[in-house]
Amino acid sequence: MPPLLKLEALAPLVQSPLHPEGASFEVRAGTTVAIMGPSGCGKSRLLRTIADLEPSSGTVWLNGQEKKTIPAPLWRRRVVYCAAESGWWADRVGDHFQPSVRLTMALEAVGLPAEAMEWSVPRLSSGERQRLALLRALTLPSEDGEGRVYLLDEPTAALDPDSTLRVEALLRTVLSPSCAVLMITHHREQAARLANRLLCFDAGRLVAKALAP
Amino acid sequence: MINTSTYIALRDLDLFIASGLVILNAILSLLLGLGVARQMLIAAVRMVVQLAVMALVLVALFRHATPALTALTCLVMLVFAGYEISNRQARPLAGWWTWGLSTGAVFLSGTAVSLLALTTQIHAEPWWDPRYALPLLGMIVGNTMNGISQSLNALTSQAYGDRLAIEARLALGGTRWQALQPAIRAAARAGLMGIINSMASSGLVFIPGMMAGQLLTGVPPMDAARYQILIMFLIAGGTGLGTVIAIILGALRLTDDRHRLRLERLQVRTKL
Numbered sequence: 001m002p003p004l005l006k007l008e009a010l011a012p013l014v015q016s017p018l019h020p021e022g023a024s025f026e027v028r029a030g031t032t033v034a035i036m037g038p039s040g041c042g043k044s045r046l047l048r049t050i051a052d053l054e055p056s057s058g059t060v061w062l063n064g065q066e067k068k069t070i071p072a073p074l075w076r077r078r079v080v081y082c083a084a085e086s087g088w089w090a091d092r093v094g095d096h097f098q099p100s101v102r103l104t105m106a107l108e109a110v111g112l113p114a115e116a117m118e119w120s121v122p123r124l125s126s127g128e129r130q131r132l133a134l135l136r137a138l139t140l141p142s143e144d145g146e147g148r149v150y151l152l153d154e155p156t157a158a159l160d161p162d163s164t165l166r167v168e169a170l171l172r173t174v175l176s177p178s179c180a181v182l183m184i185t186h187h188r189e190q191a192a193r194l195a196n197r198l199l200c201f202d203a204g205r206l207v208a209k210a211l212a213p
Numbered sequence: 214m215i216n217t218s219t220y221i222a223l224r225d226l227d228l229f230i231a232s233g234l235v236i237l238n239a240i241l242s243l244l245l246g247l248g249v250a251r252q253m254l255i256a257a258v259r260m261v262v263q264l265a266v267m268a269l270v271l272v273a274l275f276r277h278a279t280p281a282l283t284a285l286t287c288l289v290m291l292v293f294a295g296y297e298i299s300n301r302q303a304r305p306l307a308g309w310w311t312w313g314l315s316t317g318a319v320f321l322s323g324t325a326v327s328l329l330a331l332t333t334q335i336h337a338e339p340w341w342d343p344r345y346a347l348p349l350l351g352m353i354v355g356n357t358m359n360g361i362s363q364s365l366n367a368l369t370s371q372a373y374g375d376r377l378a379i380e381a382r383l384a385l386g387g388t389r390w391q392a393l394q395p396a397i398r399a400a401a402r403a404g405l406m407g408i409i410n411s412m413a414s415s416g417l418v419f420i421p422g423m424m425a426g427q428l429l430t431g432v433p434p435m436d437a438a439r440y441q442i443l444i445m446f447l448i449a450g451g452t453g454l455g456t457v458i459a460i461i462l463g464a465l466r467l468t469d470d471r472h473r474l475r476l477e478r479l480q481v482r483t484k485l
Contacts, residue, residue, distance in 0.1 A: 014477060051384055053473055072471040077386035087377030089395060133381070140385055 002064050004029040004180045005050070005079070005149045010058035012049050017042035019204035022058045029147055032171070032181040034191035036209075037201025043184045044084060046206075047151040050182070051081035063147055078146055084153040084184075086133030088121045093132055096121075101139045109170045110135060111163055126158040134167065138174055147178040154184050168194055220430050232257065274343045283343045287324070287350050294319045294358040301362045304369040306466050307480040314462045315361050322455030323354040330447050352423065352444055353451040356408060360452035361459040364404025368463050369479055371396035379474050389468040397460055404456035408449050415445060 003026035011022035023046055027033050037043050049056035052072050060067040062078055070078075090096060094117035097103060104114045110131040124132065134155050142148060155171070156164040171181060171194060185191050191198050192211050200209045235257045242250035274282055295316025305311040327350045331337060337345040372379060375396060382392035390397075415421050416438075420428070424441035428434060469475055 052471055053380060053383060055469070055471075055473065072473070073383075073386045073388050076384055081384040083377070083381065083384065085377055087375075087379065087381030089375070089378040089382060136385065 001028070003027060003061075004063060004147050004178075005182070006061040007050065008059045010046070010049055010056055010060055012042075012045045013055040013057055017045065017204060021205070023206050024058075025199060025206060027149065027180045027182055029180055030175060030177045031196040032175065032183065032194050033197045033199060034195035034211075035182065035184045035199050035201070035206070036186065036188065036191060041201040042204065043201060044153050047081055047153055047182065047184065050149075051076055051079050051151055053081065062149065074143075077140060077143065079149045079151060080137050080140055081151040082134055082137035082153060082155060084157060086129050088129075091121055093117055093119045093121055093124070096132075096136055097139065098141050101141060103135065103139060106135050106139060106170070109166060109173075111166050127160070127163060130155070130158045131163065131167065134170075138170070147180075150174065150179065150181045150183075152181060152183040154186065156190065157186070164190070271343070271347065274347070278343050280339075280341050283341050283346055286343065286347060287327075290347075290350060290354055291320045291323060292316060294323075294354050298358055298362040298365065302366055302369065304366075304373055304479045304481060306369070306463070307478055310466055310478070311365065314466065315358075315365065315459055318361050318455045318459040318462065319354055319357055321458055322357050322451045322453075323350060325454065326353050326447050326451040330443070334443060349444075349447070353447055356448040357451040357455040359407055360404040360456045363407070364400040364456045365459055365463050367403035368396055368400035368460055369467070371399050372467050372474070373476060373479065376474060376476060383472055383474065387472075389464070389472040389474075392472075392474070393464050393468065397464060400460045400463075401456060404460070405453060408445075408452045412445050412449060415441070421445070 005027040007022075007026070008024050009022035010024070011018045011020070016022075017040065025033075035043050035046070045054060048054045050060055052060075052067055052075055062070070062075070067075055088096060097117070103117065107114055107116055112128065112131060116128070116132065119128075121129075134152070137150065137152075152171075156167050159167060168190070171183075175181060181194075183194070185194075188198075195211060198209045198211050199206045235253060239250040239254050242248070242253065270286070274286060295312050298315035298319070299305055299312040302311055306314065327346065330349055331340045331346055335345050335349070340346075372393065379392045379396070383389070411421070421441050421444075423444055424437045427437035427440060432440075466478060467475060
């Protein structure tokens, strides 16, 4: 079975912190891969280049289709990136979600009430922002039913331990046989709880590491 | 037709007395520590020199009017308009982009609207007569320049300030036009608000500059009003067209064909 996501020598084109050889690895459907490394080593920029938010060298395939052969907006609906610092373009939380999506259960799963859709964005705490931004990415409607990869940049960094466990439980339910998760974390315990594989940055190179804490 | 019997020529002494107001402003700025005295005096001196030189150039142009000389003067005005727009940007596009883009937008909108007015409304003989073509282009380009300058400034500043929101929309599969929509709307508002306010308050709050000038030189009020209305429409058309062109080109340069936000194409300028 071919990998859902495949990278070959992928690196940001502008001021890349990665080793010139770039990042090369595969992510299979139904799996979670954790990425770890010190701050500033290029983890977030790697996810951004996979999502095609930055110009890059190298190649990425999704389900055997090369990135440049797919229109960028469609690519990003299949390779969904959720940044560590979320962005909001309207005052009301609900205006950032597709009207057709039913969110009550998902909101409950991350410890937020249904009224959260009516909340004002400027009054959200950092934890609320993070959970809502994650839900926004996870509930993005799929138009073609193709396999999807979620690129999550420290999805629980602003959360307390209880909320972290809730989000982790939600992430496990997201993993259908046709989806995969590639996530950045600073916690080896979290990687051990969620991931099937661990990749660590070492002097600008990504190397596989054992998951055991 | 100008009623020369009511035309009052100004003497140098009149201008000198009026300049006392600018000097008074500069002194107030120094006393209150506002830090604008130097700029105000430099701007005032520049204005006097520029207008005096322009008057001399116009005298020569009116005497030896040719289409080539008129076109060359228009070109110089348009190039300087582009230069002025680039100079007023807090975060201009790097390289020659802001200058090229704004000169192109001013050129397209200014010449299109001026040509339309000269050939279909002013009916000057010949249509390129510098006595009509240059003041008309000057008024249209001056206002279009302000509109483009403010709209580009709003576009780049908002794109920079709202980069997280713009990238969030792009990351969720939005196109560059969807992601930049708030910045584009803010830019259009900034660029067009001047002429909208100007049209809305003309004749109610103030007498517009051109009409005031014509009244001072003895033109009948109804004729002066007609000219002013025409000019306002032309300025609105030129500013709208120029602003839209500049915003579209600016948004294209701020992004790329893979719908990515390319803020590294902006340069940061600390002083305006």
